[in-house]
Amino acid sequence: MNLARIAWIHLGLVILGLIGWGWWMGRLGALSFLAGALVATLSFWLLHRFVSALGGCRPSPLTFVLLATRTLLAGVVLYVILDTYEVHRAAAASGILTPVAAITLATLYELINARSS
Numbered sequence: 352m353n354l355a356r357i358a359w360i361h362l363g364l365v366i367l368g369l370i371g372w373g374w375w376m377g378r379l380g381a382l383s384f385l386a387g388a389l390v391a392t393l394s395f396w397l398l399h400r401f402v403s404a405l406g407g408c409r410p411s412p413l414t415f416v417l418l419a420t421r422t423l424l425a426g427v428v429l430y431v432i433l434d435t436y437e438v439h440r441a442a443a444a445s446g447i448l449t450p451v452a453a454i455t456l457a458t459l460y461e462l463i464n465a466r467s468s
Contacts, residue, residue, distance in 0.1 A: 353457070354399070361392070361453035368449065372442045383439040386432050387446025390425045395450040397421045 365388045373381035397417050429447075432438055 353461075356460070357450075357453050357457045360456050361395075361449055364449045364452055364456075365392075365446075368446060372439070372445075376439055376442060379437065380439050380442045383442035384446040386438065387429075387443035388449050389446075390428055391447045391450050394421050394425050 365385075368384045368388065369381050372384040376383075398421065401417065429443070433440065433443065
């Protein structure tokens with residue numbers, strides 16, 4: 352699967368999500384979505400880095416530490432955001448799901464493209 356395609360689709364989904372949540376819930380909705388999307392993007396990037404390290408050579412201890420703290424960091428950041436600020440939980444949750452949606456859309460694109468060839 353083409354990672355560049357996933358990144359472009361992800362960027363498009365984040366932009367559409369910011370516009371949509373900003374229009375529907377205002378600035379707080381857009382910021383809530385952005386917080387969720389940033390946490391999910393960082394988590395996806397760290398996971399990709401770990402998998403890439405496994406593919407070539409032996410991963411460094413730093414890669415294992417980053418992978419181990421990825422979920423913990425995401426959970427702590429989201430807890431602080433949700434507990435401290437008035438965050439729209441639905442907006443933050445949809446922001447967290449942007450990488451999953453991007454991967455799904457890229458997969459559907461490849462399936463459709465493979466059948467037409």
